[in-house]
Amino acid sequence: MNSVFILDPARCIGCQACVHACGECGTHRGVSMIHLECMDRATTVQTTPQVCMHCENPTCAQVCPADAIKQTPDGVVQSSLKPRCIGCQNCVLACPFGVPKYDAGPDQMQKCDMCYDRTSVGKRPMCATVCPSEALYFGSMEEWRDRRQGTPVNTFRFGGQTVKTKVYTVMPARSERIDIRLTDIAGVKR
Amino acid sequence: MLREMDRKGTANGLAASLLLLAAIYFGSGQLRHFDPALIAYTSATVFAVFGIVYRYSVWLQRPPTEMYWRRGWQFFLRPAQLPKNLLMLARLFWNTIFLQTFIKRRSHLRWAAHLLLSWGTIAACMVTFPLVFGWIHFEADPQDPAAYQAFAFGFHAGTFPAESPIGWFTFHILDFCAVAVIVGMALAMRRRVSDPGATSVQQFSMDFVPIILLFSVSVTGLMLTASVTWMEGHNYSFLALLHAFSVIITLLYLPFGKFFHIFQRPANLGVRFYKEEALRTEQAACARCGVAFASRLQIEDLKTVEEQLGMSWQYADGTHYQDICPTCRRKMLGANQLEAIGGPGYL
Numbered sequence: 001m002n003s004v005f006i007l008d009p010a011r012c013i014g015c016q017a018c019v020h021a022c023g024e025c026g027t028h029r030g031v032s033m034i035h036l037e038c039m040d041r042a043t044t045v046q047t048t049p050q051v052c053m054h055c056e057n058p059t060c061a062q063v064c065p066a067d068a069i070k071q072t073p074d075g076v077v078q079s080s081l082k083p084r085c086i087g088c089q090n091c092v093l094a095c096p097f098g099v100p101k102y103d104a105g106p107d108q109m110q111k112c113d114m115c116y117d118r119t120s121v122g123k124r125p126m127c128a129t130v131c132p133s134e135a136l137y138f139g140s141m142e143e144w145r146d147r148r149q150g151t152p153v154n155t156f157r158f159g160g161q162t163v164k165t166k167v168y169t170v171m172p173a174r175s176e177r178i179d180i181r182l183t184d185i186a187g188v189k190r
Numbered sequence: 191m192l193r194e195m196d197r198k199g200t201a202n203g204l205a206a207s208l209l210l211l212a213a214i215y216f217g218s219g220q221l222r223h224f225d226p227a228l229i230a231y232t233s234a235t236v237f238a239v240f241g242i243v244y245r246y247s248v249w250l251q252r253p254p255t256e257m258y259w260r261r262g263w264q265f266f267l268r269p270a271q272l273p274k275n276l277l278m279l280a281r282l283f284w285n286t287i288f289l290q291t292f293i294k295r296r297s298h299l300r301w302a303a304h305l306l307l308s309w310g311t312i313a314a315c316m317v318t319f320p321l322v323f324g325w326i327h328f329e330a331d332p333q334d335p336a337a338y339q340a341f342a343f344g345f346h347a348g349t350f351p352a353e354s355p356i357g358w359f360t361f362h363i364l365d366f367c368a369v370a371v372i373v374g375m376a377l378a379m380r381r382r383v384s385d386p387g388a389t390s391v392q393q394f395s396m397d398f399v400p401i402i403l404l405f406s407v408s409v410t411g412l413m414l415t416a417s418v419t420w421m422e423g424h425n426y427s428f429l430a431l432l433h434a435f436s437v438i439i440t441l442l443y444l445p446f447g448k449f450f451h452i453f454q455r456p457a458n459l460g461v462r463f464y465k466e467e468a469l470r471t472e473q474a475a476c477a478r479c480g481v482a483f484a485s486r487l488q489i490e491d492l493k494t495v496e497e498q499l500g501m502s503w504q505y506a507d508g509t510h511y512q513d514i515c516p517t518c519r520r521k522m523l524g525a526n527q528l529e530a531i532g533g534p535g536y537l
Contacts, residue, residue, distance in 0.1 A: 009524035010536040026386035037520050039528075046534050048524030062499050063492060065254040066454060078391060082296075083451035086458040090254060093484050094492055096503075097523060098516030105295035107458065117390035150537040158511045160502030169523065170537060171530055182478055182509060183525040 004141050005114065005128065006152050007051065008170040011135040014038070014047035018127035018136060025126050026117040028079065033101065033112040034127050040185040049135055051127060052077060052099045052112035053154075054166035060091035060100055060111075068109075075166045076116055080109040096158050096180075151175050196248045203244035207236050218324025219344045228322045230434060234441035235319065241445025242453055249454065253498040257491050262460025265467045275463060282459050299377060306374025308452075311404065314367035365415050368408035375401050375408070400448045406436035464488075476515035483515035 014036065022032040035050040058077045061069035068084035069091060071077050080091070087107035091100045100111040115125035119138075123129075128138035137144060144152065152168035155177035162177075171178060214232065218224040224232075250259055266275050285291050290308070294301040320326040320342075331337040331349055338357065340347045350356045379401055382388055392398070410433035417426045443449065468485030475482050493512050496503060503511035514522070531537055 007523075008536065009527050010531060010534070012524075027390060029387065035520050037517065037524070039521055039524055044534060046524070046528065048521060050520040050523065059496075059501070062501075063254050063495055065252065065258045066457065067249065067252070067255075072391075083448060084454060086258075086455065086461045088258060088461045088464070089484075089488070090492060090495075092516060093488065094496070094512070095516070096511065096519060098519035105292075107292045113391075117386050120390050148537070150531075158503055159505040159509075161511070169527060171527065172537065175530065178523075178526055178530070180522050180526050181529075182505070182514065183522065183529055185521060185525045 003119075003124070003139050004144070004152070005051070005054075005125070005167040006137040006144055006170060007049070007053075007167055008135050008137065008150075009048040010046075010170070011133045012036075012047045012049050013133050013135070014045070015132060017130040017132065018049055021126040021130040022112070025113075025115045027113055027115070028110055031103075031110065033110060035098070044185070049127070049131075050097060050099060051125075051136065051167065052114065053097050053156075053163075054114060055096075056164045056166070059163070060095050063090045063094040065090065072116065072120075074120075076114050076119070077111075078113050078116065079111050082106075082108060085109055096156070096161075096163055149173070153178055156180055196244070196251070198251065199244040199247035202247040203240040206243040207240045210236055210239050214323045214325075217343050221324065223327040223341070223344070224324035225322075230438055231322045231441075234438040235322070238441045238444040242450070245445050245450060246453060253495045255457075257495050258457065258460060258464060261464050261467075261491065262457070265463045266460070278462070278466070279459065282462055286458060287456065300381065303374045303377035303381070306370045307378065307404065308374075310367045310370030310374060310408075314364055314371075317363050317367070362415070364411055368411045371404050371408045372412075375405050396448050399443065403436065403440040403443060407433070407440055410436050474513065476518055477509055477513040478518040479515060481515060481517075483517075489513065 016036060018034050019032050019036050022034040023030055025033070033052075037048050037050065039046040039048055054071075054075060054077045056075065058069060058071065061067075061071070061077065064080070065088060066080075066084045066086045068080040068086075069077060070081065085108040087102065087104075087109070089102045089109070091109050091111075092102050100109045102109055115123075115127075119125055124138040125136075128136040131137075134148075141152070148170070150170045151173050153171045153175050154165045154168045156163045156165065157177055157179045169178060214224065215221060249255055265271070266279070268275075290301065290304055293304050326340065326342050326347075329339050329341065331339050334351075336353065337349050337351050339349045340360075350360070382392060382397060382401070388397075410429060413429050414426065414433055417423055417429055464487075468487050472486040473482035474484050474486045474489040489512055493503075493510060496512065505511070511519075528534060
């Protein structure tokens with residue numbers, strides 16, 4: 001897989017096309033795995049999409065007592081293995097990006113798997129295919145650099161913990177990593 | 191390779207294997223009822239027991255697994271809750287293990303496939319292992335040669351006419367099991383080759399090998415019956431060898447592949463007791479939005495596990511990222527990006 005996934009929350013217009021397209025994915029048919037959050041309804045119309053960032057050393061897999069979360073050879077973190085997942089929700093609570101979802105019916109975790117049925121054969125994930133503002137981009141890094149400004153970054157710092165991911169996030173030029181501070185969303189104004 | 195083996199796992203595996211050997215020795219009347227022709231089956235079973243217990247012991251040493259294992263027993267065995275917990279365990283066993291209702295909620299077809307595969311296999315094991323170990327054996331009744339006597343651990347368990355519905359059913363239980371497994375396997379295989387989601391993530395070693403193994407065991411088993419019933423025992427020796435080979439390969443595969451979930455998945459029962467306790471106790475509120483999002487018990491246990499795993503999610507001001515709810519975590523990435531680029535708008 002030579003394409004990269006680049007997330008640019010600032011470009012999200014909250015249209016929910018990604019939410020509906022996600023449910024069409026063959027690996028979790030009918031259930032949308034992408035999250036679309038309103039940042040702070042009282043002060044801003046800004047929304048932010050959240051896909052799985054596919055960490056290099058996934059926290060969800062490390063805290064899983066059933067050893068049910070595996071990575072593909074190309075670094076995509078898969079949904080829990082159905083025969084193994086024991087529905088404890090450790091992954092839901094430990095993921096630094098708040099990605100995994102717990103479904104009480106089958107008593108198991110499911111998450112965004114970068115539409116592996118599509119990306120493994122060279123197609124774009126459903127969400128990036130339909131996103132009209134390129135808040136969700138999937139394609140070559142060269143094409144992205146030709147058309148867009150900023151720097152795609154895939155290193156995050158949460159307190160004393162560094163997390164490196166397969167999915168990039170757009171940051172101002174020359175940024176090397178994103179230090180995730182517990183920002184007051186209402187206070188983020190131009 | 192031996193040096194790399196886990197000590198605790200090796201010790202537990204050896205202990206379990208020795209226990210099984212002792213049970214075979216005493217259960218078969220000091221090997222009086224043990225058929226030496228079945229030594230290969232027995233050896234493979236002893237190896238499988240070692241492998242399963244070894245892997246289970248190593249698995250239990252992972253920090254999150256060890257935490258749930260300890261907590262699960264702690265909450266289950268709490269004296270004040272024990273009667274209620276025993277009732278809950280019976281209910282959980284019925285729904286989760288016997289009826290496997292959690293699979294029905296995924297798909298009725300998958301549920302049917304798994305019920306047939308699992309109960310076909312379990313019933314076959316419950317018949318085969320005691321027979322192989324000499325725990326159960328049959329003898330012709332000396333008073334009536336047309337009748338069979340059944341013995342369990344050397345004790346007379348009953349007599350039945352060989353040419354009766356009970357006799358016919360008893361001697362064909364494994365055939366019913368084989369048919370159930372083949373039907374379940376066909377349903378599973380249909381999904382494996384036609385479902386785009388399944389085809390993209392499945393692996394030959396994890397998803398097809400178990401199906402192939404169960405198919406070969408079931409079909410060769412049925413061929414033995416066919417040989418005796420309709421072919422006057424034609425090729426019986428060769429078929430018996432083929433059947434033994436497929437069963438032994440399956441037993442040797444047991445600790446390594448997908449079949450290990452048979453022993454691992456029941457840990458879900460312990461998680462249910464953990465969740466019961468979590469519901470009864472204090473809830474943790476998010477350090478950002480103040481909304482309760484999980485039990486304090488699980489959040490504190492996660493912090494412990496993360497520390498054991500060498501993670502450090504604590505900020506300089508003492509705030510722990512584990513105290514932030516998943517919803518706020520999802521907002522943090524966008525908020526920090528917006529802050530970096532100077533507010534709403536984009537680069």
